Amino acid sequence: xxxxxxxxxxxxxxxxxxxxxxxxxxxxxxxxxxxxxxxxxxxxxxxxxxxxxxxxxxxxxxxxxxxxxxxxxxxxxxxxxxxxxxxxxxxxxxxxxxxxxxxxxxxxxxxxxxxxxxxxxxxxxxxxxxxxxxxxxxxxxxxxxxxxxxxxxxxxxxxxxxxxxxxxxxxxxxxxxxxxxxxxxxxxxxxxxxxxxxxxxxxxxxxxxxxxxxxxxxxxxxxxxxxxxxxxxxxxxxxxxxxxxxxxxxxxxxxxxxxxxxxxxxxxxxxxxxxxxxxxxxxxxxxxxxxxxxxxxxxxxxxxxxxxxxxxxxxxxxxxxxxxxxxxxxxxxxxxxxxxxxxxxxxxxxxxxxxxxxxxxxxxxxxxxxxxxxxxxxxxxxxxxxxxxxxxxxxxxxxxxxxxxxxxxxxxxxxxxxxxxxxxxxxxxxxxxxxxxxxxxxxxxxxxxxxxxxxxxxxxxxxxxxxxxxxxxxxxx
Amino acid sequence: xxxxxxxxxxxxxxxxxxxxxxxxxxxxxxxxxxxxxxxxxxxxxxxxxxxxxxxxxxxxxxxxxxxxxxxxxxxxxxxxxxxxxxxxxxxxxxxxxxxxxxxxxxxxxxxxxxxxxxxxxxxxxxxxxxxxxxxxxxxxxxxxxxxxxxxxxxxxxxxxxxxxxxxxxxxxxxxxxxxxxxxxxxxxxxxxxxxxxxxxxxxxxxxxxxxxxxxxxxxxxxxxxxxxxxxxxxxxxxxxxxxxxxxxxxxxxxxxxxxxxxxxxxxxxxxxxxx
Numbered sequence: 001x002x003x004x005x006x007x008x009x010x011x012x013x014x015x016x017x018x019x020x021x022x023x024x025x026x027x028x029x030x031x032x033x034x035x036x037x038x039x040x041x042x043x044x045x046x047x048x049x050x051x052x053x054x055x056x057x058x059x060x061x062x063x064x065x066x067x068x069x070x071x072x073x074x075x076x077x078x079x080x081x082x083x084x085x086x087x088x089x090x091x092x093x094x095x096x097x098x099x100x101x102x103x104x105x106x107x108x109x110x111x112x113x114x115x116x117x118x119x120x121x122x123x124x125x126x127x128x129x130x131x132x133x134x135x136x137x138x139x140x141x142x143x144x145x146x147x148x149x150x151x152x153x154x155x156x157x158x159x160x161x162x163x164x165x166x167x168x169x170x171x172x173x174x175x176x177x178x179x180x181x182x183x184x185x186x187x188x189x190x191x192x193x194x195x196x197x198x199x200x201x202x203x204x205x206x207x208x209x210x211x212x213x214x215x216x217x218x219x220x221x222x223x224x225x226x227x228x229x230x231x232x233x234x235x236x237x238x239x240x241x242x243x244x245x246x247x248x249x250x251x252x253x254x255x256x257x258x259x260x261x262x263x264x265x266x267x268x269x270x271x272x273x274x275x276x277x278x279x280x281x282x283x284x285x286x287x288x289x290x291x292x293x294x295x296x297x298x299x300x301x302x303x304x305x306x307x308x309x310x311x312x313x314x315x316x317x318x319x320x321x322x323x324x325x326x327x328x329x330x331x332x333x334x335x336x337x338x339x340x341x342x343x344x345x346x347x348x349x350x351x352x353x354x355x356x357x358x359x360x361x362x363x364x365x366x367x368x369x370x371x372x373x374x375x376x377x378x379x380x381x382x383x384x385x386x387x388x389x390x391x392x393x394x395x396x397x398x399x400x401x402x403x404x405x406x407x408x409x410x411x412x413x414x415x416x417x418x419x420x421x422x423x424x425x426x427x428x429x430x431x432x433x434x435x436x437x438x439x440x441x442x443x444x445x446x447x448x449x450x451x452x453x454x455x456x457x458x459x460x461x462x463x464x465x466x467x468x469x470x471x472x473x474x475x476x477x
Numbered sequence: 478x479x480x481x482x483x484x485x486x487x488x489x490x491x492x493x494x495x496x497x498x499x500x501x502x503x504x505x506x507x508x509x510x511x512x513x514x515x516x517x518x519x520x521x522x523x524x525x526x527x528x529x530x531x532x533x534x535x536x537x538x539x540x541x542x543x544x545x546x547x548x549x550x551x552x553x554x555x556x557x558x559x560x561x562x563x564x565x566x567x568x569x570x571x572x573x574x575x576x577x578x579x580x581x582x583x584x585x586x587x588x589x590x591x592x593x594x595x596x597x598x599x600x601x602x603x604x605x606x607x608x609x610x611x612x613x614x615x616x617x618x619x620x621x622x623x624x625x626x627x628x629x630x631x632x633x634x635x636x637x638x639x640x641x642x643x644x645x646x647x648x649x650x651x652x653x654x655x656x657x658x659x660x661x662x663x664x665x666x667x668x669x670x671x672x673x674x675x676x677x678x679x680x681x682x683x684x685x686x687x688x689x690x691x692x693x694x695x696x697x698x699x700x701x702x703x704x705x706x707x708x709x710x711x712x713x714x715x716x717x718x719x720x721x722x723x724x725x726x727x728x729x730x731x732x733x734x735x736x737x738x739x740x741x742x743x744x745x746x747x748x749x750x751x752x
Contacts, residue, residue, distance in 0.1 A: 013750065022647035078577035079749040095576065106502045118494040119576050121487065 002052035003171060003202050004076065009049050009085035011071055015041040045071040047226040048085070055170075056200040060217030060234060062210065062241055067223040069206045073173050076204060091170025091202075094120055096161065105149035109140055109159055112148055116163045130166050137192070138162035139185075158185060165192055171202045190216075210238050246347060246445060253346045321380075321419075326434040330362040330369065330398060330424045335440050349447035350414055350457050356406040358422055360434075365399040368427045373406055376438065378417040381455070389427050412456045413444045481742060485579045495586035496593060503590075515598055518553050522546045525666045538668060538710050540609040546602055547706040548665040548699045551624075554595035555631055555695060556656055561587040562635030563642045563649050570752035580745040581738070584635040592628060606706065614715045616705050623701045623718075626730045630694055633733030636741040643744070643751050663695045668710045690722075694733070697726040 020026040046068045053059050061069050074080045075087050077095045103112045113134055117127040135144050138158040148156060165172070174193070193216065197203055207213050213220060213234060220237040222230040230237050339345045340353040348354050358371060372387030388395060388404075395404070420442065423435040446452060504510030525545045529538065538544050562584035566573065569583050606613065642648035664672070672686045689696045701718040708715040717723075 021645065023645045023651060024647055026645065074749070077575075079574060081746040081749075093577070104498055104502065107498060111498070111501065115494045115498055118491040119572065119578060121491070121578065124490055124494075 001055075003055045003090050004051075004053035004204070005086070005088040006049060006051050006072075006075070007086050007088075009046055009075065009082040009087060010044060011046040011068075011075060011080070012083040013043045013045055015043055044226050046075075046082075046223075049223070049226075049228045050085075051221060051228065051231055053202055053204065055202055057219060058197050058203045058205065058217045060213035060220040061204065061206045061223060062208075062213055062220055062238065063223035063229075064245070066225070068226045069223055070175060072223065073175050073204065073206050076171075076173055089171055092121060092167065093171045093173065094164055094167050094169035095173040096164050096175065103148050103156070103160065106147055108147050109135075109138075109144040109151070112159070113163050116160075117167050120164075120167050120169075122167050126168070130168070134159075134162045134166045137166065137188075154185075161189060165189075165196070169196075169201060171204070172196060173204050173206075175206045210242070214238055250345060250347050254344070321438040323437045324435065324439065326424070326432040328434055329364055330360055330366055330433040332358055332360050332422050332424060332434050332436060332439075334359040335420065335422055337442050345442075347443040347445055348411055348413075350412075350444055351410055351447050351459065353407070353409050354411045355408075356420065358404045358406070359401070360398065360404065360424060361401050362398040365397055366426075366433065367397045369395055369398050369433070370425055370427050370429070371395070371404045371406075372421075372423040372425065374421040375413065376419045376421070377413075377455075378419065383413065383418065383455070387423075389429075410457075410459045411444065412458070414452060414455065414457055415444055415446045417441065417443050481579070485581060488579055488582050491578060491582055492586045492589060495582065496590040499586065499590035500593060511597060514594055515601055518546065518549045518598065519601070521549055525549075529666070539712055540611055540707070543602075543605050543609045543611050543707055544668075544703070544710070545666050546605055547702055550595060550598050550602055551627060551699060551702050552660065552663065552665050552695070553598075554591055555627065556660070557594070558588045558591040558631045559634055559638060559656065560649065560652060561591065563638040563652055565635075566639045566643050566748055567646065567752060573748050573752045580748055581636060581741055584639040584741075585632060588628065588632050588635050592624075595624075602706070611707060612714045616715045616717050619701075619705045619717050623698065623705060626701070626727050627698045629734045630698065630730035633730065633735070633737035636737035640741050640744050643748055659693075659695065662689070663693060663699055664689070665699060669696065669700055670710060694726065694729045697722065697729070701726065 020029050049068070049072070061072060063069050071080070073095070075082055076089055077093055078087070078089070081087075104115065107115065110131075113131065114124065114127055118124065135141055138155075138161070140155060140159055140162075143151065143155060148159070151159070172193070190212075193203065197216070203216070205213065205216055217234045219232065220234040221228060222237050222241050230240060334357075336344050336357045336359075337346065337348060338355040338357060339348065342355075356373065358373075360371075362369075370387050370389045372385070374385040375383040377383055386406075418441070419438045420440040421435075421437045422439060424433040425431060425435070426433075503514075522542055522545050526541050529545075530541050565583040565587045566580065572578075572583075573580065603613075638648060638652060669686060669689065672689060674684065674686055676683050676685045690700075701723060704718050705715055718726075
């Protein structure tokens with residue numbers, strides 16, 4: 001039998017900005033004529049969501065911000081009740097929502113543990129039996145009898161976590177609280193959750209950290225604007241979710257850039273187009289909403305992209321490096337990033353093919369030009385630089401319009417935000433026609449290659465040959 | 478309804494813990510913590526005694542300190558309970574928003590901890606009873622019953638006000654004023670027989686004494702305490718409260734309790750969102 005049953009549950013929050021909140025306001029509002037509009041707005045946080053959880057199952061809930069994850073969890077704890085439908089949870093529910101919420105500062109750690117456990121409906125004797133465990137887990141043996149108002153915030157959270165997790169719950173609800181304490185305590189928390197899981201405790205886990213969801217949960221729900229979009233095995237759901245998030249980011253970024261480009265062509269200043277374009281790229285990339293996070297690193301990347309969304313790119317840490325110089329006898333008028341299907345992208349994928357198309361216009365015939373590119377990570381690290389001379393790729397001359405393409409089959413950049421500098425100069429490198437330093441910004445996300453450590457992705461293979469070193473060498477010969 | 482009450486019963490340990498928390502916090506930071514809680518009623522008793530026996534000597538009530546203290550202590554219990562319970566839900570918002578438990582636990586715990594306080598103050602009352610040689614009679618057996626009636630009434634009021642305060646946050650401010658008025662309208666520091674039987678106001682004859690009892694359950698409760706602990710102002714010894722009068726008081730209190738509980742449970746599912 002299911003331990004959690006959620007049957008066609010909808011939750012509506014009434015947003016009534018002008019509902020009187022005190023008798024004073026009530027009195028005033030009865031005498032004052034108010035416009036009738038905006039009296040009541042409805043917000044459906046969940047719409048017709050149904051699922052069941054079997055005992056011992058570990059369920060993850062993922063979804064972008066505002067998709068109803070937390071509402072869902074609150075319904076499971078019975079803190080709020082559904083507008084329609086029913087929620088049934090059997091057994092003791094312990095929620096790691098906001099740690100230490102029930103603690104009273106004047107009481108000692110010991111007293112608070114007992115108070116907290118009785119809030120969760122645990123018998124006093126039962127807690128007394130586990131008390132030593134809780135204290136040992138929280139590493140607070142020396143401080144358990146002083147009021148928690150004297151605790152450091154780390155001690156406080158440790159005590160709260162220890163108390164919440166040791167009440168012997170049948171169902172444990174976890175909402176993004178594992179980012180507490182030092183590294184070793186975090187590991188300990190995760191271990192304890194794994195342990196509870198092994199012991200058959202049902203766990204519902206809401207998180208933005210898809211990695212943790214992947215490692216903890218057998219099954220995952222994907223919520224999107226209140227609807228249950230997918231319910232299935234974690235790997236599949238997470239993959240679909242990531243795909244969707246990236247598509248959405250890309251679409252939003254493109255749409256934004258197209259709008260700006262259209263505005264630009266109306267303004268009609270072709271010679272400044274490149275400069276504007278570079279800013280556009282930065283801004284458009286910034287339009288990608290945060291939420292496409294498969295790890296903490298992605299969060300940083302999205303954050304970085306988000307800051308670029310400011311109309312003034314002054315918040316862009318590398319904006320001050322953006323420079324352009326050269327004689328402009330030949331100019332770079334546009335740079336596009338293309339994926340393997342030839343579609344233009346602002347967010348590329350590690351390990352997949354990428355093509356950079358550099359459109360130029362040469363105002364006169366230029367003999368033996370050289371095109372160069374350079375990649376910088378958003379912290380300023382120079383990742384790579386190359387040009388056609390070094391690559392022994394000859395371009396006899398350029399005249400009028402054209403395009404130079406720089407292609408890699410395996411993009412080795414890891415998740416993050418990068419800047420591309422492009423340049424046209426002569427082969428001898430004593431004449432610069434157009435140099436756009438840090439001119440273009442693009443993002444990289446992790447794809448199927450789940451490589452994320454270090455600076456670059458090395459497309460390598462692993463092999464294993466058992467036996468002694470000599471034998472192996474012999475076999476090799 | 479039955480299921481809800483059974484659930485509440487399952488959480489009695491939480492009520493206990495909350496009461497213990499309350500008392501600990503209240504007394505923790507002062508050596509004389511408990512004695513401090515006696516200062517207020519004793520001071521008031523002294524003031525009323527001075528006013529009514531020295532400054533206004535024509536109101537002659539025998540053993541005035543006992544007369545006033547056996548009403549002041551229950552009144553204090555009522556006052557602190559109501560004021561505390563009004564804020565109990567909002568004040569414990571951090572709990573309400575994070576954990577599920579039957580919400581009525583909070584006002585009930587507030588009333589309970591004030592009841593404990595009241596019980597702790599009773600020995601002082603008995604000390605005064607002995608000092609002033611008020612006879613201790615067999616009718617003291619009624620005292621727990623009277624207290625039970627008061628607890629029922631107080632919890633009823635507490636549940637209603639706790640609910641109202643969630644939606645209208647200035648309930649506490651208004652209650653402060655109402656409680657003051659209520660105190661003066663309740664025969665605490667004056668005997669009920671001082672009230673006129675009939676009084677004509679704007680041409681309408683009003684049975685003041687009866688109205689006091691009918692409209693103000695606290696007047697009946699206080700009168701019951703007084704009749705059991707002190708006796709009567711004409712000097713007759715304690716007696717049980719009149720049967721019909723006391724049954725009416727019991728019924729009124731139970732009605733308040735039931736109404737309070739229904740109102741509270743009707744709205745308590747919204748507390749998680751409103752707090």
